[in-house]
Amino acid sequence: MALKKNDEFVIDIEDMSVDGEGIGKYEGMTFFVKDALIGDTVRAKVMKLKKTYGYARLMEILKPSADRVDPVCRFHRQCGGCQIQALSYEKQLEFKQEKVENNLRRIGGFRNIPMEPIIGMEEPFHYRNKAQFPVGKDKEGHIITGFYAGRTHQIIPNRDCALGIPANKEILDIVIDFMETYQIEPYDEMSGTGLVRHILIRAGFQTGELMVCLIINGDELPHQEALIEKLTKIKGMTSISVNRNTKKSNVILGDRTKTIWGQPYITDYIGDVKYQISPVSFFQVNPVQTKAMYDLALEYADLSGGEVLWDLYCGIGTISLFLAQKAEKVYGVEIIPQAIEDARKNAAVNEIQNAEFFVGKAEEILPEFYEKEKAAGKKAYADVIVVDPPRKGCDTKLLETILKMAPSKVVYVSCDSATLARDLKILCGGGYQLKRVRPIDNFCQSTHVEVVTLLQRMSHIREKTNAHSCIRCAPIV
Ligand code: SAH
Numbered sequence: 001m002a003l004k005k006n007d008e009f010v011i012d013i014e015d016m017s018v019d020g021e022g023i024g025k026y027e028g029m030t031f032f033v034k035d036a037l038i039g040d041t042v043r044a045k046v047m048k049l050k051k052t053y054g055y056a057r058l059m060e061i062l063k064p065s066a067d068r069v070d071p072v073c074r075f076h077r078q079c080g081g082c083q084i085q086a087l088s089y090e091k092q093l094e095f096k097q098e099k100v101e102n103n104l105r106r107i108g109g110f111r112n113i114p115m116e117p118i119i120g121m122e123e124p125f126h127y128r129n130k131a132q133f134p135v136g137k138d139k140e141g142h143i144i145t146g147f148y149a150g151r152t153h154q155i156i157p158n159r160d161c162a163l164g165i166p167a168n169k170e171i172l173d174i175v176i177d178f179m180e181t182y183q184i185e186p187y188d189e190m191s192g193t194g195l196v197r198h199i200l201i202r203a204g205f206q207t208g209e210l211m212v213c214l215i216i217n218g219d220e221l222p223h224q225e226a227l228i229e230k231l232t233k234i235k236g237m238t239s240i241s242v243n244r245n246t247k248k249s250n251v252i253l254g255d256r257t258k259t260i261w262g263q264p265y266i267t268d269y270i271g272d273v274k275y276q277i278s279p280v281s282f283f284q285v286n287p288v289q290t291k292a293m294y295d296l297a298l299e300y301a302d303l304s305g306g307e308v309l310w311d312l313y314c315g316i317g318t319i320s321l322f323l324a325q326k327a328e329k330v331y332g333v334e335i336i337p338q339a340i341e342d343a344r345k346n347a348a349v350n351e352i353q354n355a356e357f358f359v360g361k362a363e364e365i366l367p368e369f370y371e372k373e374k375a376a377g378k379k380a381y382a383d384v385i386v387v388d389p390p391r392k393g394c395d396t397k398l399l400e401t402i403l404k405m406a407p408s409k410v411v412y413v414s415c416d417s418a419t420l421a422r423d424l425k426i427l428c429g430g431g432y433q434l435k436r437v438r439p440i441d442n443f444c445q446s447t448h449v450e451v452v453t454l455l456q457r458m459s460h461i462r463e464k465t466n467a468h469s470c471i472r473c474a475p476i477v
Contacts, residue, residue, distance in 0.1 A: 003027070005049060007046045008044065008059060009044060010044075011044055012024050012040075013036045013042065016037070018447065020034075020084045020095075022037055022042075029053060031044065031054050033057070033058050036058045037067060038065060039065030039068075041063035067087055068087070072085065073158075073161070075147070076445075079149065081147060081163065081445070083447050084445060084447055089444070093120045093441060096441060097115065100115070100417040100451050104424070104434075107418055107422055108422065108424050114435060118441055119441065124444030125162045125444070126165060127285075127444060129203045129205055129268070129286070130200070130203075131161065132198050132215075133146060133159075134148060134197070134198055135155075135186040135187065136188070136189075137188075143179050143186055146161075153189060162445075164201075165203050168201055170234055171199070171201055171212055171231065175196075178223075178226060179196060181226070182223045192248050195216050195218055196216055197245060200215060202277060204267055207266070208235070209236055210236040211239040212231055212241075214242050215242075215243045215252060215254065216242050216243070216244060221242050228240055239264060239265060240262055241260060242257070243256065243257045243280075244256045257279050265277055265278045270291050273318075273321045273350055274346070274350055275316065275342075275346050275349075276349060278342070281339070281342050282315045284442070289442040292440055296440070297319060297323070297413055297452055298323060300452060305326060306327075307329075308327070308381055309323055309324075310330075310366065310384075310385045311330055311331070311333070311386045312386065313335075314357065316339050316346060317332050317342070317355065319386055319388060320343065321343075324352050324354050325352070330354060330355045332355060333360060333365045335362075343357045363401075367400075370404060379405075381405070382407040385410050386411045386412075387402075387410070387411075389414070390415070391419060394419075399423060399426045412452075413453075414452075415450050417439075436454040439451045440452065
Protein backbone atom coordinates (compact mmCIF):
# COMPACT_ATOMS: atom_id res chain seq x y z
CA MET A 1 0.00 0.00 0.00
CA ALA A 2 1.36 3.42 -0.97
CA LEU A 3 2.50 5.77 1.77
CA LYS A 4 0.45 8.78 2.80
CA LYS A 5 1.39 11.91 4.70
CA ASN A 6 2.15 11.21 8.40
CA ASP A 7 2.64 7.47 7.78
CA GLU A 8 5.65 6.00 9.52
CA PHE A 9 7.98 3.55 7.83
CA VAL A 10 11.41 1.99 8.24
CA ILE A 11 14.14 3.01 5.80
CA ASP A 12 17.83 2.31 5.26
CA ILE A 13 19.84 5.43 4.51
CA GLU A 14 22.23 4.90 1.63
CA ASP A 15 23.30 8.32 0.47
CA MET A 16 23.54 11.95 1.52
CA SER A 17 22.25 15.01 -0.33
CA VAL A 18 24.43 18.10 -0.85
CA ASP A 19 22.46 19.70 1.97
CA GLY A 20 23.28 16.84 4.33
CA GLU A 21 19.93 15.03 4.35
CA GLY A 22 20.00 11.24 4.44
CA ILE A 23 18.66 9.58 1.29
CA GLY A 24 17.03 6.17 1.06
CA LYS A 25 14.56 4.25 -1.06
CA TYR A 26 11.21 2.88 0.05
CA GLU A 27 9.02 0.96 -2.37
CA GLY A 28 10.58 2.67 -5.37
CA MET A 29 10.32 6.18 -3.89
CA THR A 30 13.36 8.22 -2.90
CA PHE A 31 13.11 9.81 0.54
CA PHE A 32 15.10 12.69 2.00
CA VAL A 33 15.39 12.37 5.77
CA LYS A 34 16.99 15.31 7.58
CA ASP A 35 19.40 14.28 10.40
CA ALA A 36 19.64 10.67 9.17
CA LEU A 37 23.10 9.46 8.13
CA ILE A 38 24.43 6.98 5.58
CA GLY A 39 24.36 3.56 7.25
CA ASP A 40 21.47 4.40 9.62
CA THR A 41 18.27 2.37 9.67
CA VAL A 42 15.58 4.70 10.90
CA ARG A 43 11.89 4.98 11.52
CA ALA A 44 10.69 8.04 9.64
CA LYS A 45 7.42 9.89 9.18
CA VAL A 46 6.23 11.15 5.80
CA MET A 47 6.06 14.95 5.73
CA LYS A 48 5.69 15.69 2.03
CA LEU A 49 5.10 13.48 -0.99
CA LYS A 50 5.90 14.17 -4.63
CA LYS A 51 5.53 11.82 -7.57
CA THR A 52 8.81 9.96 -7.27
CA TYR A 53 10.28 11.32 -4.06
CA GLY A 54 9.34 12.63 -0.66
CA TYR A 55 10.56 14.20 2.57
CA ALA A 56 10.36 12.41 5.89
CA ARG A 57 11.16 13.31 9.48
CA LEU A 58 13.55 11.20 11.51
CA MET A 59 11.55 9.67 14.39
CA GLU A 60 13.86 7.00 15.77
CA ILE A 61 17.25 5.55 14.95
CA LEU A 62 16.77 1.79 14.89
CA LYS A 63 20.32 0.93 13.86
CA PRO A 64 22.91 3.70 14.00
CA SER A 65 25.46 4.27 11.27
CA ALA A 66 29.06 3.39 12.18
CA ASP A 67 29.88 7.06 11.40
CA ARG A 68 27.45 8.46 13.95
CA VAL A 69 28.96 10.32 16.92
CA ASP A 70 27.43 11.80 20.05
CA PRO A 71 26.59 15.37 19.06
CA VAL A 72 28.24 18.00 21.23
CA CYS A 73 25.19 20.24 21.20
CA ARG A 74 21.78 19.03 22.30
CA PHE A 75 20.08 21.54 20.00
CA HIS A 76 21.84 20.34 16.86
CA ARG A 77 18.65 19.03 15.22
CA GLN A 78 16.53 22.12 15.82
CA CYS A 79 19.15 24.79 15.17
CA GLY A 80 19.74 25.84 11.58
CA GLY A 81 23.53 26.03 12.02
CA CYS A 82 25.01 22.52 12.27
CA GLN A 83 23.38 20.20 9.73
CA ILE A 84 25.85 17.33 10.10
CA GLN A 85 27.08 17.50 13.69
CA ALA A 86 26.09 13.85 14.31
CA LEU A 87 28.48 12.71 11.57
CA SER A 88 32.07 11.96 12.61
CA TYR A 89 34.40 14.81 11.62
CA GLU A 90 36.44 12.49 9.43
CA LYS A 91 33.30 11.65 7.44
CA GLN A 92 32.24 15.28 7.29
CA LEU A 93 35.52 16.03 5.54
CA GLU A 94 35.05 13.11 3.17
CA PHE A 95 31.52 14.31 2.38
CA LYS A 96 32.78 17.81 1.51
CA GLN A 97 35.69 16.54 -0.56
CA GLU A 98 33.27 14.42 -2.60
CA LYS A 99 30.71 17.20 -2.88
CA VAL A 100 33.29 19.46 -4.55
CA GLU A 101 34.58 16.73 -6.85
CA ASN A 102 31.04 15.67 -7.86
CA ASN A 103 30.02 19.22 -8.69
CA LEU A 104 33.12 19.73 -10.80
CA ARG A 105 32.39 16.51 -12.63
CA ARG A 106 28.62 16.85 -13.01
CA ILE A 107 28.22 20.58 -13.55
CA GLY A 108 31.67 21.47 -14.86
CA GLY A 109 32.13 18.38 -17.02
CA PHE A 110 35.68 17.94 -15.69
CA ARG A 111 37.53 14.62 -15.76
CA ASN A 112 40.78 13.72 -13.98
CA ILE A 113 40.19 16.51 -11.51
CA PRO A 114 43.41 17.55 -9.72
CA MET A 115 41.85 17.28 -6.26
CA GLU A 116 44.06 17.86 -3.25
CA PRO A 117 42.95 16.69 0.20
CA ILE A 118 40.57 18.97 2.10
CA ILE A 119 42.12 21.07 4.86
CA GLY A 120 40.19 20.30 8.03
CA MET A 121 40.51 21.69 11.54
CA GLU A 122 42.23 20.04 14.46
CA GLU A 123 39.49 21.26 16.76
CA PRO A 124 36.29 21.63 14.69
CA PHE A 125 34.36 23.52 17.39
CA HIS A 126 34.58 27.02 18.93
CA TYR A 127 36.02 28.36 15.69
CA ARG A 128 33.64 31.28 15.03
CA ASN A 129 34.86 34.78 15.88
CA LYS A 130 31.42 36.31 15.43
CA ALA A 131 27.86 35.54 16.50
CA GLN A 132 24.59 37.44 16.34
CA PHE A 133 22.07 36.30 18.93
CA PRO A 134 18.41 37.24 18.50
CA VAL A 135 16.62 38.30 21.68
CA GLY A 136 12.98 37.53 22.41
CA LYS A 137 10.58 36.05 24.94
CA ASP A 138 9.43 32.51 25.59
CA LYS A 139 5.80 31.50 26.17
CA GLU A 140 6.09 32.28 29.89
CA GLY A 141 7.37 35.76 29.13
CA HIS A 142 11.02 35.17 30.10
CA ILE A 143 13.64 36.98 28.08
CA ILE A 144 15.56 34.49 25.96
CA THR A 145 18.44 34.56 23.53
CA GLY A 146 19.95 31.89 21.32
CA PHE A 147 19.53 30.82 17.72
CA TYR A 148 16.79 30.65 15.18
CA ALA A 149 15.42 27.19 14.52
CA GLY A 150 16.20 26.14 10.93
CA ARG A 151 14.23 28.22 8.39
CA THR A 152 12.13 30.01 11.04
CA HIS A 153 12.42 32.93 13.44
CA GLN A 154 11.59 30.87 16.48
CA ILE A 155 14.36 31.38 19.04
CA ILE A 156 15.92 28.29 20.59
CA PRO A 157 17.35 29.41 23.92
CA ASN A 158 21.04 28.53 23.92
CA ARG A 159 23.74 30.84 25.18
CA ASP A 160 26.54 28.36 24.74
CA CYS A 161 26.78 27.47 21.05
CA ALA A 162 29.47 24.88 20.43
CA LEU A 163 30.80 26.80 17.43
CA GLY A 164 31.29 30.04 19.35
CA ILE A 165 33.77 31.28 21.92
CA PRO A 166 33.27 30.61 25.66
CA ALA A 167 32.96 34.37 26.34
CA ASN A 168 29.65 34.39 24.45
CA LYS A 169 27.85 32.84 27.39
CA GLU A 170 29.39 35.21 29.91
CA ILE A 171 28.39 38.21 27.80
CA LEU A 172 24.86 36.96 27.09
CA ASP A 173 24.25 36.21 30.78
CA ILE A 174 25.23 39.78 31.65
CA VAL A 175 23.08 41.37 28.93
CA ILE A 176 19.96 39.30 29.70
CA ASP A 177 20.41 39.87 33.42
CA PHE A 178 20.72 43.62 32.74
CA MET A 179 17.53 43.58 30.63
CA GLU A 180 15.63 41.76 33.37
CA THR A 181 16.88 44.09 36.10
CA TYR A 182 15.93 47.26 34.26
CA GLN A 183 12.88 45.78 32.52
CA ILE A 184 14.21 46.47 29.08
CA GLU A 185 11.97 44.75 26.58
CA PRO A 186 13.23 42.57 23.77
CA TYR A 187 12.05 43.51 20.29
CA ASP A 188 8.92 41.79 19.05
CA GLU A 189 9.01 41.13 15.31
CA MET A 190 5.24 40.86 14.94
CA SER A 191 4.31 44.16 16.58
CA GLY A 192 7.57 46.03 15.93
CA THR A 193 7.69 47.07 19.61
CA GLY A 194 10.36 46.50 22.28
CA LEU A 195 13.99 47.58 22.22
CA VAL A 196 16.74 44.94 22.02
CA ARG A 197 16.79 43.00 18.74
CA HIS A 198 20.16 41.25 18.58
CA ILE A 199 23.38 40.94 20.54
CA LEU A 200 26.43 40.88 18.29
CA ILE A 201 29.69 39.56 19.70
CA ARG A 202 33.04 39.56 17.92
CA ALA A 203 36.45 38.40 19.07
CA GLY A 204 39.98 38.90 17.84
CA PHE A 205 41.50 35.42 18.00
CA GLN A 206 45.10 36.66 17.88
CA THR A 207 44.60 39.72 20.05
CA GLY A 208 42.02 38.44 22.56
CA GLU A 209 39.98 41.63 22.03
CA LEU A 210 36.20 41.47 22.47
CA MET A 211 33.38 43.53 20.99
CA VAL A 212 29.74 43.70 22.05
CA CYS A 213 27.15 45.55 20.00
CA LEU A 214 23.46 45.71 20.95
CA ILE A 215 21.20 46.20 17.98
CA ILE A 216 18.26 48.24 19.22
CA ASN A 217 14.95 49.47 17.92
CA GLY A 218 15.65 53.06 19.02
CA ASP A 219 18.39 55.59 19.75
CA GLU A 220 19.29 55.07 23.36
CA LEU A 221 19.88 52.15 25.66
CA PRO A 222 18.52 53.15 29.09
CA HIS A 223 20.83 52.52 32.06
CA GLN A 224 23.71 51.69 29.71
CA GLU A 225 26.25 52.60 32.41
CA ALA A 226 25.16 49.58 34.47
CA LEU A 227 25.70 47.28 31.50
CA ILE A 228 29.08 48.83 30.67
CA GLU A 229 30.24 48.37 34.25
CA LYS A 230 29.56 44.63 34.10
CA LEU A 231 30.80 43.99 30.58
CA THR A 232 34.09 45.79 31.09
CA LYS A 233 35.00 43.34 33.84
CA ILE A 234 35.36 40.66 31.15
CA LYS A 235 38.97 40.17 30.08
CA GLY A 236 39.66 41.56 26.63
CA MET A 237 36.61 43.84 26.37
CA THR A 238 37.60 46.54 23.89
CA SER A 239 34.51 47.91 22.22
CA ILE A 240 30.87 48.31 23.32
CA SER A 241 28.36 49.91 21.01
CA VAL A 242 24.69 50.25 20.13
CA ASN A 243 23.46 50.00 16.58
CA ARG A 244 20.14 51.56 15.66
CA ASN A 245 17.80 49.47 13.54
CA THR A 246 14.16 50.60 13.56
CA LYS A 247 13.24 48.90 10.29
CA LYS A 248 10.74 46.07 10.16
CA SER A 249 12.96 43.71 8.21
CA ASN A 250 15.17 40.66 8.54
CA VAL A 251 18.33 42.69 8.05
CA ILE A 252 20.12 42.52 11.37
CA LEU A 253 22.21 45.68 11.46
CA GLY A 254 20.98 49.21 11.00
CA ASP A 255 23.04 52.01 9.52
CA ARG A 256 24.01 53.96 12.65
CA THR A 257 26.43 52.66 15.25
CA LYS A 258 27.37 54.58 18.39
CA THR A 259 30.31 53.49 20.50
CA ILE A 260 29.27 53.74 24.15
CA TRP A 261 32.54 52.49 25.62
CA GLY A 262 36.08 51.91 24.34
CA GLN A 263 37.09 51.85 20.69
CA PRO A 264 34.75 51.68 17.67
CA TYR A 265 36.56 48.57 16.45
CA ILE A 266 38.58 45.56 17.52
CA THR A 267 41.83 44.46 15.91
CA ASP A 268 42.81 41.05 14.67
CA TYR A 269 45.47 39.51 12.47
CA ILE A 270 45.47 37.06 9.62
CA GLY A 271 49.09 36.09 9.21
CA ASP A 272 51.06 39.34 9.60
CA VAL A 273 48.30 41.57 8.29
CA LYS A 274 46.38 43.58 10.85
CA TYR A 275 42.68 44.33 10.41
CA GLN A 276 40.46 46.79 12.22
CA ILE A 277 36.98 45.32 12.45
CA SER A 278 33.90 47.38 13.26
CA PRO A 279 30.47 45.90 14.13
CA VAL A 280 29.32 46.31 10.52
CA SER A 281 32.50 45.12 8.76
CA PHE A 282 32.53 41.89 6.84
CA PHE A 283 35.25 39.66 8.24
CA GLN A 284 35.71 35.95 7.69
CA VAL A 285 34.18 34.09 10.65
CA ASN A 286 36.75 31.32 10.94
CA PRO A 287 40.11 33.08 11.21
CA VAL A 288 42.18 29.89 11.57
CA GLN A 289 40.90 28.38 8.33
CA THR A 290 40.91 31.76 6.60
CA LYS A 291 44.64 31.95 7.17
CA ALA A 292 45.00 28.47 5.63
CA MET A 293 42.81 29.55 2.71
CA TYR A 294 44.77 32.74 2.00
CA ASP A 295 48.06 30.85 2.34
CA LEU A 296 46.76 28.48 -0.28
CA ALA A 297 45.64 31.31 -2.58
CA LEU A 298 49.14 32.76 -2.19
CA GLU A 299 50.75 29.40 -2.95
CA TYR A 300 48.57 28.97 -6.05
CA ALA A 301 49.35 32.51 -7.23
CA ASP A 302 53.06 31.62 -6.88
CA LEU A 303 54.23 35.24 -6.83
CA SER A 304 57.78 36.37 -7.29
CA GLY A 305 57.29 40.03 -6.40
CA GLY A 306 56.85 41.72 -9.76
CA GLU A 307 53.26 40.76 -10.55
CA VAL A 308 50.17 42.82 -11.17
CA LEU A 309 47.10 41.33 -9.51
CA TRP A 310 43.36 41.92 -9.40
CA ASP A 311 41.39 40.77 -6.36
CA LEU A 312 37.74 40.81 -7.38
CA TYR A 313 34.98 40.67 -4.72
CA CYS A 314 37.64 41.80 -2.26
CA GLY A 315 35.45 42.63 0.77
CA ILE A 316 37.58 44.62 3.23
CA GLY A 317 40.65 43.78 1.19
CA THR A 318 41.71 40.77 3.18
CA ILE A 319 43.09 38.75 0.27
CA SER A 320 44.39 41.90 -1.49
CA LEU A 321 46.49 42.95 1.49
CA PHE A 322 47.68 39.41 2.08
CA LEU A 323 48.89 39.16 -1.54
CA ALA A 324 50.16 42.74 -1.80
CA GLN A 325 53.10 41.82 0.41
CA LYS A 326 54.39 39.55 -2.36
CA ALA A 327 53.35 41.49 -5.50
CA GLU A 328 54.14 44.68 -7.39
CA LYS A 329 50.55 45.97 -7.43
CA VAL A 330 47.13 44.76 -6.34
CA TYR A 331 43.79 46.21 -7.46
CA GLY A 332 40.78 45.29 -5.32
CA VAL A 333 37.14 45.59 -6.41
CA GLU A 334 34.14 45.38 -4.09
CA ILE A 335 30.49 46.43 -4.33
CA ILE A 336 30.03 47.71 -0.76
CA PRO A 337 31.48 51.21 -0.21
CA GLN A 338 31.91 50.72 3.55
CA ALA A 339 33.99 47.60 2.93
CA ILE A 340 36.27 49.55 0.59
CA GLU A 341 36.66 52.24 3.24
CA ASP A 342 37.80 49.48 5.61
CA ALA A 343 40.11 48.08 2.93
CA ARG A 344 41.81 51.47 2.44
CA LYS A 345 42.08 51.98 6.19
CA ASN A 346 43.56 48.52 6.65
CA ALA A 347 46.07 49.16 3.87
CA ALA A 348 47.14 52.33 5.71
CA VAL A 349 47.28 50.58 9.11
CA ASN A 350 49.66 48.02 7.58
CA GLU A 351 51.60 50.63 5.59
CA ILE A 352 50.78 48.78 2.39
CA GLN A 353 51.11 51.23 -0.48
CA ASN A 354 50.78 48.99 -3.51
CA ALA A 355 47.09 48.18 -3.12
CA GLU A 356 44.40 50.27 -4.79
CA PHE A 357 40.67 49.77 -4.29
CA PHE A 358 37.60 50.46 -6.40
CA VAL A 359 33.94 50.50 -5.35
CA GLY A 360 31.59 48.88 -7.83
CA LYS A 361 30.48 45.68 -9.44
CA ALA A 362 33.34 43.49 -10.57
CA GLU A 363 31.41 42.81 -13.80
CA GLU A 364 31.36 46.56 -14.52
CA ILE A 365 34.68 47.81 -13.15
CA LEU A 366 36.90 45.27 -14.91
CA PRO A 367 35.23 45.55 -18.37
CA GLU A 368 35.33 49.37 -18.08
CA PHE A 369 39.02 49.24 -17.21
CA TYR A 370 39.64 46.90 -20.14
CA GLU A 371 37.80 49.18 -22.60
CA LYS A 372 39.58 52.28 -21.29
CA GLU A 373 42.98 50.71 -21.77
CA LYS A 374 41.98 49.50 -25.20
CA ALA A 375 40.85 53.00 -26.20
CA ALA A 376 44.30 54.23 -25.14
CA GLY A 377 45.87 51.60 -27.41
CA LYS A 378 46.97 49.41 -24.51
CA LYS A 379 46.04 45.96 -23.35
CA ALA A 380 44.66 45.76 -19.82
CA TYR A 381 47.26 43.70 -18.04
CA ALA A 382 47.22 41.28 -15.14
CA ASP A 383 49.48 38.42 -14.19
CA VAL A 384 47.00 36.91 -11.79
CA ILE A 385 43.30 37.51 -11.23
CA VAL A 386 41.82 36.33 -7.95
CA VAL A 387 38.04 36.04 -7.60
CA ASP A 388 36.14 35.27 -4.41
CA PRO A 389 32.47 35.82 -5.31
CA PRO A 390 29.38 35.23 -3.18
CA ARG A 391 27.44 31.99 -3.68
CA LYS A 392 25.92 32.98 -6.98
CA GLY A 393 29.38 33.00 -8.56
CA CYS A 394 30.73 35.35 -11.25
CA ASP A 395 28.77 37.26 -13.86
CA THR A 396 29.36 36.06 -17.44
CA LYS A 397 30.48 39.54 -18.45
CA LEU A 398 33.27 39.36 -15.89
CA LEU A 399 34.37 35.91 -17.05
CA GLU A 400 34.47 37.18 -20.64
CA THR A 401 36.68 40.10 -19.62
CA ILE A 402 39.01 37.79 -17.70
CA LEU A 403 39.36 35.71 -20.88
CA LYS A 404 40.16 38.84 -22.88
CA MET A 405 42.73 40.03 -20.34
CA ALA A 406 44.24 36.54 -20.38
CA PRO A 407 46.24 36.57 -17.12
CA SER A 408 48.58 33.62 -16.86
CA LYS A 409 46.77 32.47 -13.70
CA VAL A 410 43.30 32.73 -12.25
CA VAL A 411 42.84 31.81 -8.60
CA TYR A 412 39.16 31.16 -7.98
CA VAL A 413 38.14 31.06 -4.31
CA SER A 414 34.59 29.82 -3.90
CA CYS A 415 32.01 29.15 -1.20
CA ASP A 416 29.69 27.28 -3.58
CA SER A 417 31.20 24.50 -5.62
CA ALA A 418 28.16 24.31 -7.93
CA THR A 419 28.56 27.85 -9.28
CA LEU A 420 32.34 27.38 -9.18
CA ALA A 421 31.98 24.39 -11.53
CA ARG A 422 29.73 26.39 -13.86
CA ASP A 423 32.23 29.29 -14.03
CA LEU A 424 35.33 27.10 -14.38
CA LYS A 425 33.71 25.42 -17.35
CA ILE A 426 33.49 28.81 -19.08
CA LEU A 427 37.07 29.76 -18.22
CA CYS A 428 38.43 26.38 -19.29
CA GLY A 429 36.41 26.62 -22.51
CA GLY A 430 38.28 29.89 -23.13
CA GLY A 431 41.83 28.64 -22.81
CA TYR A 432 42.50 27.77 -19.19
CA GLN A 433 43.34 24.49 -17.62
CA LEU A 434 42.28 23.41 -14.15
CA LYS A 435 45.57 22.74 -12.36
CA ARG A 436 44.79 22.51 -8.66
CA VAL A 437 41.69 22.18 -6.49
CA ARG A 438 41.68 22.13 -2.72
CA PRO A 439 38.64 22.30 -0.43
CA ILE A 440 38.93 23.95 2.98
CA ASP A 441 36.61 23.32 5.89
CA ASN A 442 35.79 26.81 7.14
CA PHE A 443 32.37 25.84 8.43
CA CYS A 444 32.85 22.62 10.39
CA GLN A 445 29.61 20.81 11.38
CA SER A 446 27.73 22.42 8.49
CA THR A 447 27.46 21.22 4.89
CA HIS A 448 29.23 24.31 3.55
CA VAL A 449 32.72 24.16 2.14
CA GLU A 450 35.20 26.62 0.65
CA VAL A 451 37.39 25.73 -2.31
CA VAL A 452 40.54 27.29 -3.75
CA THR A 453 41.34 26.47 -7.36
CA LEU A 454 44.14 27.34 -9.72
CA LEU A 455 43.61 27.84 -13.42
CA GLN A 456 46.54 28.24 -15.73
CA ARG A 457 46.35 29.66 -19.21
CA MET A 458 47.49 27.17 -21.78
CA SER A 459 50.33 28.78 -23.69
CA HIS A 460 49.03 28.47 -27.21
CA ILE A 461 45.30 28.28 -27.45
CA ARG A 462 43.69 28.24 -30.80
CA GLU A 463 40.58 30.32 -30.85
CA LYS A 464 37.54 28.43 -32.06
CA THR A 465 36.69 31.11 -34.59
CA ASN A 466 40.17 31.48 -36.00
CA ALA A 467 42.31 28.41 -36.09
CA HIS A 468 45.45 30.37 -36.90
CA SER A 469 45.60 32.82 -34.05
CA CYS A 470 46.11 32.26 -30.39
CA ILE A 471 44.65 34.35 -27.58
CA ARG A 472 48.00 35.51 -26.26
CA CYS A 473 49.44 36.60 -29.58
CA ALA A 474 46.23 37.90 -31.08
CA PRO A 475 45.73 41.65 -31.33
CA ILE A 476 42.95 43.00 -29.16
CA VAL A 477 39.68 42.89 -31.02
N1 SAH B 1 37.46 38.21 -0.43
C1 SAH B 1 36.80 38.72 0.74
C2 SAH B 1 35.28 38.74 0.66
C3 SAH B 1 34.60 37.61 0.00
S1 SAH B 1 32.85 37.56 0.22
C4 SAH B 1 37.29 37.97 1.96
O1 SAH B 1 37.91 36.93 1.86
O2 SAH B 1 37.06 38.43 3.07
C5 SAH B 1 32.27 38.18 -1.32
C6 SAH B 1 32.28 39.68 -1.43
O3 SAH B 1 31.77 40.05 -2.72
C7 SAH B 1 31.38 40.41 -0.44
O4 SAH B 1 32.18 41.36 0.24
C8 SAH B 1 30.33 41.08 -1.30
O5 SAH B 1 29.92 42.35 -0.80
C9 SAH B 1 31.03 41.26 -2.61
N2 SAH B 1 30.21 41.36 -3.84
C10 SAH B 1 29.01 40.80 -4.10
N3 SAH B 1 28.63 41.03 -5.36
C11 SAH B 1 29.62 41.75 -5.94
C12 SAH B 1 29.82 42.28 -7.27
N4 SAH B 1 28.93 42.10 -8.23
N5 SAH B 1 30.96 42.94 -7.52
C13 SAH B 1 31.89 43.12 -6.54
N6 SAH B 1 31.75 42.65 -5.28
C14 SAH B 1 30.63 41.97 -4.98
